[in-house]
Amino acid sequence: xxxxxxxxxxxxxxxxxxxxxxxxxxxxxxxxxxxxxxxxxxxxxxxxxxxxxxxxxxxxxxxxxxxxxxxxxxxxxxxxxxxxxxxxxxxxxxxxx
Numbered sequence: 432x433x434x435x436x437x438x439x440x441x442x443x444x445x446x447x448x449x450x451x452x453x454x455x456x457x458x459x460x461x462x463x464x465x466x467x468x469x470x471x472x473x474x475x476x477x478x479x480x481x482x483x484x485x486x487x488x489x490x491x492x493x494x495x496x497x498x499x500x501x502x503x504x505x506x507x508x509x510x511x512x513x514x515x516x517x518x519x520x521x522x523x524x525x526x527x528x
Contacts, residue, residue, distance in 0.1 A: 450484075461487045468492060 443453035450463015461468040468487040481497040513520050 458489050
């Protein structure tokens with residue numbers, strides 16, 4: 432329960448790489464990847480500078496919010512430097528886009 436809002440949250444579950452779901456005051460709420468929230472529209476937007484989080488309530492798509500990804504200006508020089516030193520380079524991310 433969220434005491435400040437008086438909401439009862441049940442059946443909360445995380446689906447790694449997809450999103451989260453649960454029941455809020457008896458309504459099914461999903462947040463995450465567009466396919467996870469059962470969004471039936473085509474996505475033509477391939478903007479890699481924005482991570483989108485989609486929302487559905489009781490199977491009805493309500494929209495999404497996004498936040499930007501910004502890389503530091505020196506990142507390409509750093510990667511080039513590491514590659515030239517023959518280090519093994521890996522990128523760790525929690526995002527599956």
